[in-house]
Amino acid sequence: MRLQGIAWALSLVALASAVPSRQRRSDLVVHERRAAEPLDWVRSRRLEPTAILPMRLGLAQSNLDKLEDMLMSVSHPLSPSYGKHFSPQDVVNTFAPSGETVARVTEWLVESGIAKERLRMSASKGWIAFNATVEEAEALIDAEYHVYTHESGAEQIGCQSYSVPESIRPHIELIKPSVHFLHRVPSPDQLQKRAFERPSTHIRTGPKTDGRKVTITPSLENCDETITLDCLRALYSIDHTPVSTDKNTFGILEFTPQAFLQSDLDMFFANFSPSQVGTKPILISIDGGVDQTDDQGFDTNGESDLDLQYAFGLTNPQPILLLQTGDLVEGASFNNWLDAVDGSFCTFEGGDDPTQDGIYPDPLPGGFKGPESCGILTPPFVVSASYGSDEASATRAYAARQCAEYGKLGLLGTTVLYSSGDDGVAGNGGVCLNANGQPARNGKRFNPDFPASCPFVTAVGATQVNPGSTVNDPEGACEQVIFSGGGFSNFFEIPDYQTAAVNSFLKNHPPPFTSAQFNNSGKARGFPDLSANGANYAVAVAGEFVLVFGTSCSAPVVGSMITLINDARLAAGKGPVGFINPAIYSEKFSSAFHDITTGGNKGCNTPGFTSTEGWDPVTGVGTPNFTALLPLFLELP
Structure with missing residues (x-):
């Protein structure tokens, strides 16, 4: 700036x-x-x-030392208090200094x-x-x-x-x-357009593309080459039509200037879901967020187009909230959208960190002049975020305060999903750490992703239909264009719900790396938690179909499945599932996931970790089997 x-x-x-x-x-x-x-x-x-x-x-x-226990009490399937989520005032009263x-x-x-x-x-x-x-x-x-x-x-x-x-x-x-x-700077074009460096430039954004264009509507037979809605339904046995759309809420988080084009949505719908042509998200403008259309192309439309096309297609006819965050001049950070769903987290007169967070009102020319968006909406039952940053780019205190806020959202009954990164064990852009934990061009230490490393979010990794395979064959970890982000946090301790899974991985499948390369203490939070396909998505972007790759694809797909589960629970007179990690790691739920046992997540000049039986820091507990997962969640109070 x-x-x-x-x-x-x-x-x-x-x-x-x-x-x-x-x-x-x-x-x-x-x-x-x-x-x-x-x-x-x-x-x-x-x-x-x-x-x-x-x-x-x-x-x-106050009481942050009790946050995990409180979250487990409303989220673990064996807890007598399962589903008895807190009210917003309960949260304020519980954690006020x-x-x-x-x-x-x-x-x-x-x-x-x-x-x-x-x-x-x-x-x-x-x-x-x-x-x-x-x-x-x-x-x-x-x-x-x-x-x-x-x-x-x-x-x-x-x-x-x-x-x-x-x-x-x-x-x-x-x-x-x-x-x-703020470690990263905008491009020369952004510097010319904007009066100072947008805080959101430290956020990893955007899926990847290999440049190929899809010229015909693919069929179910070639899902190893092109992923469509039908491929995902077949892979994960998704078969549910929402009936409680007036009660259910699903939020997709986007950071300006990333924005969707309605013409792209309609192009996708015309090919894959004709009844949805004309469907658009409900815009929730956070700190001046706008669905801009001046800048068009993959870099500005790819993420939002991808997220909305597949979330709408998989949850039809569920309305979707677009949490568009930050104005065109300043941008925003993760804390800005957290402010919007929790007024108690919101500060005043730019109380956020000026080097990380968007500060509003924005006095710069063309900036958002309204007040900071504090508590402007009830937290959606599911929020999918295909963004991330390097854990090493934040201080422990900054990351811990934000992570605690995700835990509070879980107490309120919200499922928060973050993509786990696209560079394997390396950080954004393939950057690794030196022996002192500092980003370095020749670094050899693994560089975990954040907020995926926070134990109070659900981190989503990426899989692929292996070349030559079908939707009926086991998937592998994504190794086309991107590598599923995963590893062990250098900040956060292992949560109770994950201890047995991580201990089993480290004992039965010890990685061939030393403590100089990753946090192998056995006491660190591992991620991702689960995965979904992240390769070869057919997405309409700026008027043409392209193939898209990334954990950016995986997060909204998992978010869609959780939204469908919430729909069924609401129809049965129950509440949303909220924080799902304690459930998906439990023994009872293990049969509801396809275990991924092939592929790795290379980075930092290593092969990275390897997918294997049970949980692993490449694909988590595996990919969901929706047909098996739905009745398990419906059985809960």
């Missing part, structure tokens, strides 16, 4: 209050360090001491010279906000803010670490802006 006219307005006017004196270093402990030093950025200068920073302190939430935390942090700030009348608090008590000069902020948290410059001309600010008193550390989750860094 550029420092001139950026959304959170670094002013050169000093605040009138006194500057806090530097606290003695012996009183301070480092709270966060930058997760990964940026490639291709140069630290060019110290930030001016009179510039204004929008300081946001994320307070430690304690009165002691609010009081201790406020007292520290006031004693450090930040006048109490300058402090503001979010409605959920989750954040304390105040504006401070760079000089004040650096004295308060013992940090040095620098300007970083990219050869493209893009600029952003940050510090390498910051500290707080040891007695205060338990009461603070993270402080922003600080160590979080």
